[in-house]
Amino acid sequence: MKIGTIDLGERPLFLAPMEDVTDIGFRKMCKRFGAAMVYTEFVSADAVIRSIKSTLSKIVIDDSERPVGIQIYGRDVASMVEAAKIVEQVKPDVIDINFGCPVKKVANKGAGSGMLKNIPLLLEITREVVKAVNTPVTVKTRLGWDNDNLIITDLAEQLQDCGIQALTIHGRTRSQMYTGEADWTLIGEVKNNPRIHIPIIGNGDVTSIEQAHEKFDRYGVDAVMIGRATFGCPWLFNQGEKQLTLDDKIDILEEMLRINVERIDEYRGILHTRRHLAASPIFKGIPDFKQTRISMLRATKMEELLAILEDCREKLRK
Incomplete structure (x- = not known):
């Protein structure tokens, strides 16, 4: 085409x-x-x-x-x-x-x-x-x-x-x-x-x-x-043969956050990215994810949001 x-x-x-x-x-x-x-x-x-x-x-x-x-x-x-x-x-x-x-x-x-x-x-x-x-x-x-x-x-x-x-x-x-x-x-x-x-x-x-x-x-x-x-x-x-793991997907979301903060600014980069994080289906397996989702949507600093994502990674590994 x-x-x-x-x-x-x-x-x-x-x-x-x-x-x-x-x-x-x-x-x-x-x-x-x-x-x-x-x-x-x-x-x-x-x-x-x-x-x-x-x-x-x-x-x-x-x-x-x-x-x-x-x-x-x-x-x-x-x-x-x-x-x-x-x-x-x-x-x-x-x-x-x-x-x-x-x-x-x-x-x-x-x-x-x-x-x-x-x-x-x-x-x-x-x-x-x-x-x-x-x-x-x-x-x-x-x-x-x-x-x-x-x-x-x-x-x-x-x-x-x-x-x-x-x-x-x-x-x-x-x-x-x-x-x-x-x-x-x-x-x-x-x-x-x-x-x-x-x-x-x-x-x-x-x-x-x-x-x-x-x-x-x-x-x-x-x-x-x-x-x-x-x-x-x-x-x-993704139409490739490689199946992405949950770790891979969290890495991708973290990279999106870093790109947006670098290319836009911290406030608006976080504003854009946290919408994706809160909507992503990969976190559905986390018990009581509603509270974590609220924390994601309230985060205003990149370090804070990265810490929440790393906490999600640990919970999903259990």
Whole structure:
């Protein structure tokens, strides 16, 4: 599979862009274990234009994580075009436009999946961003606003006509948020539409390599994007023969922490990493883990968090 000139190999797995999740340490670990493409946290076009420091820090990328995409969202043509031009200076491999985020603070302002209620504007933004940059432009969206407006089959053709070089489809409507089950049948219809020639990336409810392969087999998608199942599990992408031990996995989480503290700062590096630690399923075998989880979420110093992890390691060995 290729996006532009970027060769992503056969049946590639992508890490979804997720706010407060896909920080640089996590991305580098996912890349190490087999993610073919990773994305930064998505960023607001308005915040990029205003040079908000916390936003610009989210789009710092490292050559070791390439190919890497930066995803932007906004609600008007001018700001999206200007943000795309600014983001291009960071030299991402792909600029992705978010027309899929369902959260109220984004969608209710007309951005993200809110754009699914204004298709003419959605298409105009896409056309103008494509024209404004030389970097490949891709789009991530949903099936439609609700079950009465499942527009993705027509929308995919319209987006392709705007010049995008790949399309990611999350198999839910905006009204579903993250509830219910992702419906891949319409994703498959888009992929099997003879008029579609750009890569189609499927997303939604994939929690293992085995499930990803089933989606490739059943729906013929070009790539599978994995999101929430990766929380605290960057090794989810591991397709190698080597089985990771619990010790290996704790080492990986500790390395993520060190990378984030070094590349961001201690406070925010810990803030990002402790979310992964608290969500990681590897600690489920610890008796009364709830108290340990609370300690993880309250930790403010790297040494404190490392000590908690080492304590978990000892408990898991028993």
